[in-house]
Amino acid sequence: MKIAYFNYLYDLYGASIGSTIKGIKLMEAIGQCGHEVKIYWRQETPGSGANATYRTNVREKLKKYLARYLHEANQLFKNFRYLREEQRILKAEKPDLLITRLDAYVFSSMWLAKKMNIPVILEADSPVTYELRTFHKEYLTVPRLLETIENYNLRQADAAVVVSNVLADYFARRRVRQDDYIVIPNGADTARFHPNISAAEVRQRFHLNNNIVIGFIGSFHYWHGVENLIALFKPVLEQYERAKFLLVGEGGPLKPKLESYINTHQLSGRVCLTGHVPHDEVPKHIAAMDIVLAPYPDLPFFYYSPVKVYEYMACGKPVVASELGQITEAIEHGVSGFLVKPGDIAGYLQHLFRLMESPKLRQKLGQKAAETAAANFAWAARGKQWAELCERVLEQHRQAKKTAPGTIEPSPASA
Template sequence: MRVAYICADPGVPVFGTKGSSVHVQEIVRAWRRAGADVTVYCTRTGADRPADLAGLPVVEILSQSDSGAGRASGARREHGAATVSGAGQDSGAGRASGARREHAIRDAAAALGQAVIRDGCDVVYERYSLFSPALAMAAGALGVPAVLEVNAPLIDEQQQYRELHDAGLAERMLRTNAAASSVVACVSEPVVRWVEGRIPGARTVLAPNGVNTERITPRLAGRDHSSRLTVAFVGTLKPWHGVGYLLEAVAHANMRGAGPTWQAKIIGDGPCRQELERTAAQLGVEAEFTGAVAPDSVPRLLHECDAAAAPYPLPAPGRDDYFSPLKVYEYLAAGLPVVASGVGQIPSILQHKRTGLLVPPGDPGAIAAALQRLGADASLRERLGTQARAAAVGLYSWDSVLATIRQALTSERSVA
């Protein structure tokens, strides 16, 4: 079976360090373990290619505005014809430039679709991006089944946190690709509702994230750091990840005086890093900020920790928390007791007092109390960590994620 995996979002480098890049790599690995020959078609290759994907065929197609970007060795590079004007313009010109950039992304994605048609495949699998027509083009021309993987309500996200200049284009591309898809794989129930609300009759399947339990191995049991413990956070440092709450919680836990001292290991980078470093210094919290690291380095860094946190804030009124956080699955696989906000999909992933401790969102005091509880009881840390690892292995492998999608794909084809 030949699978064409399409990632047309220039914000998601295939071989990058962010969670979306890890997701791409793990789905590709799962397809390959299932016996498929996979070729990746993307608008940004990235420069952190893992050794086990060294031989993965990659076709990279860029707009002229991106043609100076770096690429990983082994990629077949092609170029789209679109250009994008530079910055430093007035607001009207800026809007026009933003729309041109969105259209340039569409044109590069269309070129990806043409490349898939030229190369041929048996299944088209695309990670949803805002402006790509690639899936519909390739699946329609080749007459093959297609999967659209939706990880977030990107139109809403773009309008709320960034800028969306041609919302009509984004809406048309979503409708076109969903209509052409045999299956629309959604990462969470809120994403299922979002897709079905926009495209009634879309053939959705719930396929939450998973974890590679061979890449993320368990830490050694019996760590004896009774006087100084480390809590980890993995992810991009953005406001909605709540890292500031974790730093406040560490300070509160340490000020209460009982039990060991906690320190933080913040694994990742992002726009809030400098602010968070200042916050740690002001609070007197010992915190290591590793910066962005390759996915292969994450297990070693987690093994140096005694607990891990997903300290999400209180959701905004009327907003569904749609995420299926990779970090929580990775914490479980590393055999770490997890302290996490009970929002979104987390209560369905984490069993309170069995694989971790659930706390109210946006509550540093509750996180501090959980850290104190873990700090005071080494046997609790070990028990939660052991059960966390067992859950990761038994329930949350990427192979099982892909199996869910493939089963839905097979069922849809048999019905058709």
């Protein structure tokens, strides 16, 4: 089967974030099931090409003054640019099936696929209307326009796949689809993330050889629990002279606050900031950690399927994580890690201290985490679930001889 995958994120092959890694690894896994998959990166990276610096500077100056008023119109206009290129791709490649990512204001690929009678699976990893209204209040928007476009994509898709049960319930309340949402969570590349990776180079580079290392991976945004992370520094470092933190990531509005705290409390020798790390180098950084953190705050709507949690576990590390959403389905408390009520700093410290005191406990929980990840969370297994879904959608499309969505039943593996 020939499959085209349209992804509207920026810089699919350069950004080391969960959503882009998921796109790459999942399509590779579907391809390993015997299908021909081509990824089409639909967004232009800001600042790419000739005169990049000039264009970027102009863009930033204009955004400062006009983005609030023109953002929505600009996003809608992109659909016309997408349509020309996507029509060219689909006519030239003649895919049997299209997988397209749900993105704010984008409807071009869904409309075009329906016009060309190509079955479509919608990759709905996030509630884009909710995200824009919650995290981007600086933009003026037409009421219900974004939700109308989102509903159009959900309704027209032959199948809609989400990454968590929480997200499936959220979309189901819209009542825009007759069929169920199919839940296939994220995963980890267990061929590259495993317990037998050497930590020597990273430990030597950051002077961690004789330390107990507490690790974190992610950008420094509020929703990654940066403030909870900061709250752990002082009590842990005061209690354990050998403790150090290794924070792997770059960007985010809370990074200045993090750096200010480190400088003010003179912790630069004990809290190590790596900056941006290419995803290929993430495994050896996790290998350098003894305990890993996912300290998410008390988010009222935790719909995520955190790739880093699966990668932590695949590397055989004991995870201390917030007791939220799908994390509770991945980690068995006291068996493959510890779960803590969001924002309960005392609870985090209790489990951190317990793990720091007991190498045997770290090994026991880490081993169970690795076994669980290898058995249940590998991208290869996720790819097989997706491949089976693609085959069912294509077969039903051929049988129906029409463009309306069919009834797609989730396979037992994805239920």
